[in-house]
Amino acid sequence: MRVNVDLRLKDVPGQLIKALEPISINEGNIVGVVHNHDLVTGGRISVNVTFEHKDQRSLEAIFSAWKERGVEVVKMGEIVRTYPAEYLMVGNLAHSTLRAITEGIEKMEGVETIDLQYSLSTSTANKSVLLLVSLRNKEKIKDIDDYLMTRSKRNDFLLVRGMGV
């Protein structure tokens, strides 16, 4: 998960390193740092940091390290970054088949949203359906690829994948 925090650091040398170190030590990945030199409140300057953390435990470890080091956390917000995966399905796609497919994808880890768009054709035998999935983890796109490839063989429909992320 990606997190954005506003930190307040003492306006003395070496404080930024002190604030960023706990992120890398706890397997986090720093995405961006904005150092607001002009914004000084009570002798502290404001730094905005965006980072990705591995899991809840690593996030808690980062926060407790900041507490120990005297880094104040003023504001925190979670940014959910998603990755798109696109598929076109063409063939015998009955409503029940599509429902089974979407239910199968919903159960998969990291799936944020699923969107289905249908062609206007009334013929179930040769229906075209666009399936748009957004995922929190791009590595999981392969799981959906594999799942849909298996379904396309089982239900005899043509699967057209996107080009990946």
Add this chain to the structure above:
Amino acid sequence: MRLALVGFGTVGQGVAEAVAMKKDFVFDRFGTDLKIVAAFDSMTYAMDPKGLKPLELVSKKQSGKGLGKTRPKSVAEMLRELDYDVLVEMTPTNIENAEPGYTNIRTALECGHDVVTSNKGPLALKYRTLDDLSKKNGVELRFEATVGGATPIINLSRELLMAEKVESMKGILNGTCNFILSRMGEEGLPFEYVLKEAQEMGYAETDPSYDIDGIDSASKLAILANAIMGLDVTYHDVRRTGIRRITQEAVELATKEKKVIRLIGEVNGGGVEVSPRMVPMGHPLSISGTLNVLHMHTDLAGAITVTGRGAGRKETASAIMSDLVSLLKRNTCLSNGKVK
């Protein structure tokens, strides 16, 4: 350099014309001639150790009388007795058993002759055997014309990008499918209609399955996977889905998402695959018409894209000429003592 041309259809005739057209260039640059000492079609042949006249061969063939005498035995048997330097093998691709191209190429390599070919079958089915045989006999097997027509894909990768490790490849390797899919997208026409149009324009055969079922693309992809990425695969290892089931409605749904559908060949860590894919408009692989394109990722140079005309008489002849000129260049270096 004495050439034996085997296969004298569209490609063979194009090569004979190119040999005549580039006569002065070859002599000025290398101080020698490309001399056709034998030419074979499916039934007849012509031979002359002093050299046949290329344009006369084309006229004879076009008059419908064949190239000369009726062949008394197989081409391979005749090649064993023939005095020549380079076999130019241009018989039609046979993806079932690679014949007669495989036996012709094998015979030439075993007898210590260089080979230039446009025939995909032998390379898509027996790449390693032929590659090992050419190395064992100290001769060259060149096949630029098998993939991408005039687009210099193989020689670019194996020669100019020799120091690069190609990590993945994606490409459009069949102009017929690309013509059909781009016409469907741009004009909103149904598959069957555009296929008929492609047949009338000479882009697709009467039996279009070789193109639209992805057989041609899969053969080319197997060759590239072996030649450029050092894999050991055959046509049968390529996961293949054609474009036969693509509907006009599917194309319209993709268009709404600013995507086009293209038949893409891909080689990466996950395997070797040919299948229709949705490509973002403006992506290097979203090209239209009969063009071919290959997009490679290498360890040093990063992304490299090559595009060009993928098929046709002149285009294929151009690729064969580039291989013949490479052999002339090698021979010049050898005679100057630059290469050992």
